[in-house]
Amino acid sequence: MLFDAYDPGDFFDELFLGPGQPRPEAELLIKRVNAMSLVELQQRQRAVQNTLFKLGVTFNVYSDNEGTERIFPFDVIPRVVPGHEWEWLEKGLKQRIQALNCFIHDVYNDQKILKDGVIPRHVVESAPGFLKPCMGLNPPNGIWCHITGTDLVRDKDGKWYVLEDNMRCPSGVSYVLENRRVMKNTFPHLFSAMEIAAVDDYASQLLETLLSLVPEPLIDPRVAVLTPGMYNSAYFEHSFLAQQIGAELVEGRDLVVSDGYLKMRTTKGLERVDVVYRRIDDDFIDPQAFRPDSLLGVPGLMEVYREGRVAIANALGTGVADDKLVYAYVPAMVRYYLDEDQIIPNVPTYLCEDPSQQAHVLDNIDQLVVKATNASGGYGMLVGPHASNEERQDFCDRIRTNPRGYIAQPTLCLSRVPTLIGDGFEGCHVDLRPYILYGQDIYVNPGGLTRVALKRGSLVVNSSQGGGSKDTWVVKSINPDAMVQS
Template structure:
């Protein structure tokens, strides 16, 4: 049996491969006809080969379940997702623009606070945010850049247009899986690469290294760069280790570091050795027990002061998370106009702020049609998907919104686009999102594509790997 694109049906959703029964979109034509040239059994064999490769390559993520940490193989669907280069170039300009504006905003919040004086956003909204760090006021990191690494979640609606769903500015993860997905696809479908003009993704670790070198406090030919991980039990440990390996950087835990005279050192077999740049994968509050969470054993005492004194660079800077907040998100299009004097290239998903009386009323009246999100959760937790919620859940959320309106915003349920996945018996459409990674220091960079996450369950919108989501290789293809 072979794939039948005539019976493949994504219903009212925008499918990225098939435009109408039997017809593939232009950039996906080669892929669609290649998939048709294989029997379903052959495709399943390729799937098995991919799973084996993932297992032996040790591409894993850690989940906490039944009181223990389990290292799980990375969930991957072998059919790649195809995006036209022209469309991507436009999108990537929008992503760079967005991060520039976000950095202007963060810098402004911690320095001049012009935006409050100009009454574009209420001051209280920021100062009461759980991600605002008063300790960071008055600090000027190099290039005025706070968020050096951003994972921006994009979705397409029923027309196929890209919207920004959220900006992850704290410790966004997933880039290593983007890189490994490509490596696996090359093993599984080497034939496909012959006729396609696919943008490579492999340069990311070099770009990351260059960006981190650029923010080194003292310009050096070989600054000492380390990746700071919470340790082997963290769900993204694989990625921490992977990026350290690809950059030739040391992977350190808090216990490997020590601060002396406001300088950061790591404990090596040669004794103490000074560190210039820390790519930290630990949340702000755990970075330094002498300033933030006193209980933290993940960080290192004195680190914050060393950063304030300019003796070590931190990426992302502490406090950068102030812009990683579902409420602040709604203001980003205005930030772009205000700080850059430009029109936003990428639209936001329309949003309602519960702190605003009129908008809150609308949300409460339409809860069963909306998606409600708390300001500060990530990983898809604490969300309400109105159309799929029970009456009890709707009531519960109405209560929560009234109790703490600052903490909630709502959006219409976007009809996420679909792409085909390989099921056990047939190829079927499933919903996807896309997380490109954006870097900024002396210059900006966007990955070619990003990490595509796919909801493996029919009809589901939940793409998070911690909740049963899968992933796909993402191809940015030029005209061949």
């Protein structure tokens, strides 16, 4: 049987309690895979990869000329999340998004949280994602972060943590939808047997979220997805989502501000755009308001936005919440705005700008993960235990010169899922990025993108760093009374 040789080892394994002992929720899956031959499973894996390639489910690699598209490696063994655990996560994510939204609205308006001294003023004002031109903005219904992809991880003991909030334009949801599509062909019988929660609702929910932003009652509002263009690494996703919700996919050069409105150039002249789902970072969106060298944005868009004549999702300025120093204050925000305790905890975070914490970081750099506060995608980080002496020294210097620019966290031993590599299974570290929509209500798509580090022992799961993905199955709990993390 295929899983006979698999040893989950001294890790938290998402499918196994111990060697040959599947978790109750994963039992049917393991039984099904065990009934297959290795060749059969490998064939299915190849078939899935082929399908994804033919569908063009690819991402672009920068600085690579011919054949710029790669398929995001996909593994057929899914990750399983039991229903009761998912309910708890869903609650925690809703709470977090709500608090973060309050925070963003507050810092761009009354700044109560700063005045009350809950978060030091300089922390917010020194964050590169904090945009002065956004002061006083009041987006429709006071909602700023309409679309979020929060990164969750589990440590060795199975405890969940929020690793990162992605409030600007998180990507990856297209893989969730397309991975599911191919998995249904790979394990058709398991879907009904295991009562796996469907993910296909996402497109409708996204459309409703965007339509809830229409600035004035319009009979036929126009929604557009703004992309940097087909050479962007996430272009597949931009066009996929535009297609799924029936929106126009536009580039900056298709748009123009005219008569105080945002308009697009069509074969019949200029036509109004009412809601923009932007997949461009804040500072590129309007060269007049932000980076003057941006060719991707639309001159004058910020003014139209400020006037409330066009809605933008996510709102401009949300990047302030992506700052990793601001992240450290999320528990305080939850308490301040919601008067609740945080449900899903943060990873404990050392602030290098605090002298005593900095000293601790410098002394223990070989055990910590150091992250640039303004970077994402696995760039600008040091995994202490895996780094060379020079690399550690380099980061120590960087921390000393720019303490505001770095935070450190203990190296979590991420949970693992068996993954088909070569002729057998290996436990590979994973994280989880669920997608959350905030329109009239908050909606969490069940499951999310499980990213897997395919390099042996690696803890970095980002697609740009050699990661792959797995389907995530939220299944009916076998034992609903099972303990939930407290």
